[in-house]
Amino acid sequence: MNKQKLQRMAVTSASSILAVFVALAICAVILLITGKDPIKAYATLFGAVTERNVQLDTLNRATPLFISAAAVAIGFKMNLFNIGVEGQMRVALLTTAVVGAAVKLPAPLHVLFCLVVAMIAGAAWSSIAAWLKVKRGVNEVISTIMLNFIALGVVAWAFDEFFRVESETESLLVKTKTLPESAWMPDIVDRRLNGMFIVALLVLLFFWILVWKTKFGFRLRASGANGGAARVTGVNPKKMIVIAMLISGALAGLVGMRSLLGDVHAYQNGLAEQQGFNGIAVALLGRNHPVGILFSGLLFGFLSAASGQLQLEDIPKEIVTIMQGIIVFAVVIINGAVKRYDEQRIQRKATAELERQHEAVAA
Amino acid sequence: MSDPAAEYAVVLEGIGKSFPGVRANYDIDLRVRKGTIHAIVGENGAGKSTLMKTLYGMHQPDEGTITVEGQTLTFKSPTDAIRAGIGMVHQHFMLADNLSVGENIILGDEPTGARGVLRMDEARARIHTLMESLGQHFDIDAPVGTLGIGQRQRVEILKVLFRGARILILDEPTAVLVPQEVDELFENVKRLVANGATVIFISHKLDEVLAVSDDITVIRQGTTVATTTPSQIDRRGLGQLMVGSELPDPSGRETAIGSQVVLDVRGVDVAGVQKGSKLALEDISFEVHSGEIVGIAGVEGNGQFEVCEAILGLRPIERGSVSVEGTEVTDKETRVRLALGLSYIPFDRHREGLLMDAPLWENTYLGREDEPAMSSGPFILKRKIEADSRAVIERFGVRTPSEQVPAFALSGGNQQKLIVGREMASNPTVLLAAHPTRGVDIGAQAAIWEELRRARDAGLGVLLISADLEELIGLSDRILVMFDGRITAHLDPDTATPELLGSYMTGEMQEAS
Numbered sequence: 001m002n003k004q005k006l007q008r009m010a011v012t013s014a015s016s017i018l019a020v021f022v023a024l025a026i027c028a029v030i031l032l033i034t035g036k037d038p039i040k041a042y043a044t045l046f047g048a049v050t051e052r053n054v055q056l057d058t059l060n061r062a063t064p065l066f067i068s069a070a071a072v073a074i075g076f077k078m079n080l081f082n083i084g085v086e087g088q089m090r091v092a093l094l095t096t097a098v099v100g101a102a103v104k105l106p107a108p109l110h111v112l113f114c115l116v117v118a119m120i121a122g123a124a125w126s127s128i129a130a131w132l133k134v135k136r137g138v139n140e141v142i143s144t145i146m147l148n149f150i151a152l153g154v155v156a157w158a159f160d161e162f163f164r165v166e167s168e169t170e171s172l173l174v175k176t177k178t179l180p181e182s183a184w185m186p187d188i189v190d191r192r193l194n195g196m197f198i199v200a201l202l203v204l205l206f207f208w209i210l211v212w213k214t215k216f217g218f219r220l221r222a223s224g225a226n227g228g229a230a231r232v233t234g235v236n237p238k239k240m241i242v243i244a245m246l247i248s249g250a251l252a253g254l255v256g257m258r259s260l261l262g263d264v265h266a267y268q269n270g271l272a273e274q275q276g277f278n279g280i281a282v283a284l285l286g287r288n289h290p291v292g293i294l295f296s297g298l299l300f301g302f303l304s305a306a307s308g309q310l311q312l313e314d315i316p317k318e319i320v321t322i323m324q325g326i327i328v329f330a331v332v333i334i335n336g337a338v339k340r341y342d343e344q345r346i347q348r349k350a351t352a353e354l355e356r357q358h359e360a361v362a363a
Numbered sequence: 364m365s366d367p368a369a370e371y372a373v374v375l376e377g378i379g380k381s382f383p384g385v386r387a388n389y390d391i392d393l394r395v396r397k398g399t400i401h402a403i404v405g406e407n408g409a410g411k412s413t414l415m416k417t418l419y420g421m422h423q424p425d426e427g428t429i430t431v432e433g434q435t436l437t438f439k440s441p442t443d444a445i446r447a448g449i450g451m452v453h454q455h456f457m458l459a460d461n462l463s464v465g466e467n468i469i470l471g472d473e474p475t476g477a478r479g480v481l482r483m484d485e486a487r488a489r490i491h492t493l494m495e496s497l498g499q500h501f502d503i504d505a506p507v508g509t510l511g512i513g514q515r516q517r518v519e520i521l522k523v524l525f526r527g528a529r530i531l532i533l534d535e536p537t538a539v540l541v542p543q544e545v546d547e548l549f550e551n552v553k554r555l556v557a558n559g560a561t562v563i564f565i566s567h568k569l570d571e572v573l574a575v576s577d578d579i580t581v582i583r584q585g586t587t588v589a590t591t592t593p594s595q596i597d598r599r600g601l602g603q604l605m606v607g608s609e610l611p612d613p614s615g616r617e618t619a620i621g622s623q624v625v626l627d628v629r630g631v632d633v634a635g636v637q638k639g640s641k642l643a644l645e646d647i648s649f650e651v652h653s654g655e656i657v658g659i660a661g662v663e664g665n666g667q668f669e670v671c672e673a674i675l676g677l678r679p680i681e682r683g684s685v686s687v688e689g690t691e692v693t694d695k696e697t698r699v700r701l702a703l704g705l706s707y708i709p710f711d712r713h714r715e716g717l718l719m720d721a722p723l724w725e726n727t728y729l730g731r732e733d734e735p736a737m738s739s740g741p742f743i744l745k746r747k748i749e750a751d752s753r754a755v756i757e758r759f760g761v762r763t764p765s766e767q768v769p770a771f772a773l774s775g776g777n778q779q780k781l782i783v784g785r786e787m788a789s790n791p792t793v794l795l796a797a798h799p800t801r802g803v804d805i806g807a808q809a810a811i812w813e814e815l816r817r818a819r820d821a822g823l824g825v826l827l828i829s830a831d832l833e834e835l836i837g838l839s840d841r842i843l844v845m846f847d848g849r850i851t852a853h854l855d856p857d858t859a860t861p862e863l864l865g866s867y868m869t870g871e872m873q874e875a876s
Contacts, residue, residue: 005767214741215732222729225718231677232707232715233730234698343771350772353764 011345015338016285016292019330020299027323031315041315048306056192062301063258064272066200068279069297070207071251073288075140077211078224078244084129084144085252086276087151088122092253093260094155094176095121097267098163101177110182114261115199115254122253123246125151130245134238140245159267175266185261194262203251208290210247220244252276281328300324371430372397372530372561373418373449378427380413387413390586391427395530395578400552400562402572404605405582406804408774411565414582415532418563419451420444431530450528452519454535460508464501465490468522493524498554513544517551530561537571543869549575567605569598583607602805611809613837618820620840621653624689625704625824626674626793631683633669633848643669645849647683651793651824656815658827658839658856660864666848667828668710671795674826675707676700688792702733706791708782708799710828716782717770724752724766727785734789751788759784760810776803783811787818794818797828812838832861846870 028038048054068085075082100114129147132138164174185195211217223230223240231237256272264271282300286292303324307317371394378391388410395401405411417424420438428435431447438444441451458467465483468490474482487503494500499517501510507518516536523531533552537545552562552575566572572579573593581589581604589604596604633644644666651657661667672678674685676697684693687703701707709715717726728748732738737748752766759780763773770778783799799815800808815838819825829835835842836856844852844867852867852874866872 213743215738215743216741218725218728218732218743221721222718222725225721226714228711228715229709229718229729232675232697232709233732234696234701236696346769347772350764350768354762357764 008342011338011342012287012289013292015334016287016296016331018334018338019285019327022330022334023323023326026326027319030322031319036315040313041310041319044309044313044315045303045306045320048309049302053192054302054305054309056189057305058298058302059197060193060258060301061305062297063194063197063200064255064275065278065282065297065300066293067203067251068255068276069282069286069293070203070279070290071248071255071276072279072283073286073290073293074207074211074220074251075244075248076224076283076288078220078240079227080224080241080244080248081141082126082129082144082245082248082252083141083280084126084147084151084276085248085255085279086274087144087148088125088249088252089255089272089276090151090155091125092118092121093256093271094159094163094267096253096257097176097179097260100179100183100261101266104180105182107182110180111185111261114179114183115257118253118257119250120253122251123249126245126249126252127242130242133245134241156269159269163267173268175264175268178266179261183261184265185257187262194258196258196262199254199257203254204290204294207251216243255279278324281324284328285331370396372432373563374428374430375414375418376428376430378414378417378424378429380417380422380424386585388417388424388585391582392587393580394590395561395563397432397561398556398559399577400556400564400575402564402566402576402579403582404566404569404572404579404601406567406605407776407802408804409582409605410585411582412534415451415534415563415565418444419449419532445526445528448527448529449532450523450526450530451532452516452523452534452536454538456515456519458507458515458518461506463504463506464510464518464521465503467507467518468525470522472526489525490521493521496555496558496560497521497524497551499551511544513540513547516540516544516548520551520555524555524560529559530563531555532563532565534565535567536564537566537568545571569601569605573598573601581605606805611805611812613812613834615816616820616840618654620655621822621824623653624650625653625687626651626826627684627686627689628670628674629684629686631670631673631685632681633673633678634681641848642681643848644673644680647673647850649843649850651826653792653822653824654819655840656819656825656827656838658829658835658842659845660829660832660835660842660854660868661845662868663830665845665868667797667845669848670845671707671710671797671826671828674700674795675705698733701730704790704792706786706789706794708786708794708796710797712775712778712782717778719771720769722767722769723756723761723763723773723781724749726770726781727752727755727766727788729785731785731789755781755784755788759787759814760807776807779803780807780810783814787814791823793824793826795826795828798830799827800829800831800834808834832864835864836861844868846873 024042031038031041068089071085072082096114096118099117103113105113125147129140129143132143133140159176163176165177166174187194188197211220219230219235220240223235223237227237255275259272260267278300282293282296285296303320307320310317310319373393373395375391375393378388380388391414403411416422418429420441420443429438431449436447459470462470465486469486474485476482490503497517497520501514507515510518520531536548540548556562564576576593579591579593579601580587581601583605627650629648631644631647632642635641635643647670649657659667659670669678673680676692676695680693684691686692687700687705690703692700692703713719718729728737737744737751749766756763756766761773761777761780761784763777773781779800779802786794796815800811803811815825827835827838836859839856842854842856842859842864843850844854844864846868847870854864
């Protein structure tokens, strides 16, 4: 890797790192105001990093975040804001729970089958937003937000009306029919880290290769960077929107699978809640790049994994949620400033370099 | 003359201004006589804009003095310059479309009475006086959105006059105008000057400068190199002062035109923007042979853009056919047409040419994803693409530290060379070149012309669309004139003059069809 590239990466990640520190500082002030000791709080929070349970829990919690951030980021790469990952995930959850329980397959195949069903269901739901945008010009931000509400309602109704099964042991908890054991995603570390973690890493790898290493990805990025320029080279913008939205929706379908296939093994209300939304924050903090998402996903996973420790010190664990929110705000604000600075830096450097070459030629 | 300094509206002495890495201006000496039109000419990047920003208080010079009407002043911001009677009309208009002409003119400097009540009657009276001095009359209540480009520019000038400007800076005022509007502008400007105003006119169009100005100051590589008058110098001499060397010449060919038709456009109609409106293109037919450059002349907006879009398959055609190298492509996708050897230098390099934030190697790769040497199956071969990019940069003399630099860091001329290089690198059989040298310096222009000629001699068929009539006459083997969506003339460049082209372009003359 050359120096220039390293420098660009440093500048790119600078705003995210800065955002995290800004959030830590602001939360420290909040803690002080509420009469808690921020140093003790942070010592407790970050001290937890050495505990094996927290470490495993971090990876487990980062699993859905990696996937949902990738789903969001692939849209971002062509200026398409899929805010509907949550809804697409929810539709995929119920569909997979129902379809997965209805078929009989040998173990590895059954899991694979469920993942494919989830992807199809997620993509199907996102195709509505894609269709609306391409055929009717409806902004995808509006349509995906609305479709989130619709998904929530439709899934809750369908679950309650057709698919719920009264549990024999827990009478208050209603679920769908439990998936046969062949459809369960095995754990890597028993009850601590589910195998979906590997799938999530593969999703990030897939995302990286697709967007940065293929012709398709190049065209996708070109469409996002300058739709007009991509168009005159023969990239059909509508086709690109549909494909990007379908891939995003398919990945969104996988977000809830750690909870479904790896944990509860049936659909229930509130399953995997918020995991689709959190992906937006992780994608933003990770600058829509797989490596960035890896770090930001781990950070968000760690914060929620370690937040329980805070309660032992009588500090409300909600401070972590506040922190996550501030991080997102800060990264958006700082990004603009860093970008401006970076552009000036590059311009200056290019000019200086040229002068040097010029002088060398003259001499 | 009691006080010699009072003879001059503006005197700049020893002005210098540096930015990180660039010395934009140094040793600038400029004397603008009162009541004259003073042209400042120079290539793109010579430092004209920096100088005018200094004079308008948009930044402070590192050294030197500014004297306005005999008083040495320091401008902290444009507000100070306006107070000293200096006004600037920018190249890009800053008007609110939904507001009326009058409202736009007074915006930001509204005459108010007690308790801030707007005194529109007073404003109207003043605007009428100003229109009189400009010799231009508008409906004060018409929304600016309904005005043409030329009229909007007049509104901008009125806006500046309303603020009490006696010295007007016009930054490339003719860049956006069609020839008739240019004449009208110059009439207005002359009238203003006759009424006592002083005009500083920035341009790189030599004919206009010679036609309209009283004095001319030439800027080259950041400093003033000469001051002259139109009676002392001709176009060529002025061009050489500007460049510091011989002007390039677009003409010259040694090879014969090929016999093969590489682009055949037959009876093409393209629908207008709205349903039921006039056709954007009507019965367009022409062919381009291998090794031939066919020029299209026309005032912008007479169908040249639509011709390119129709040939590329970016816009549906109602009737007619398009063939590339004998293969009919009328119903084919853009990508298929490009693969057959069609190539396109777009009209606007920012809107359709470049990925500004992306590195140069991605920009030279854009549109060439299917070239077998640069990919393996669905995967891109980054090293090969980078090597190819370096070759394009080298061959077309793009000034850049490396292929990793993002496109925005390049100057306009180098960006354009990069686009031309990219389009030539795919070894096309037909090139649609829209304004290939627009907004580039003379060195880059010469390089681009040289490449076009070389490719043509090697058999490339070129459809050249240009607003630069000298370029068009010099490079083309045949010239078609487009007016109102139709081809209205077929001319021979050996006998065509800019004046003749002009009268076809404005629709004054048409060939019998």
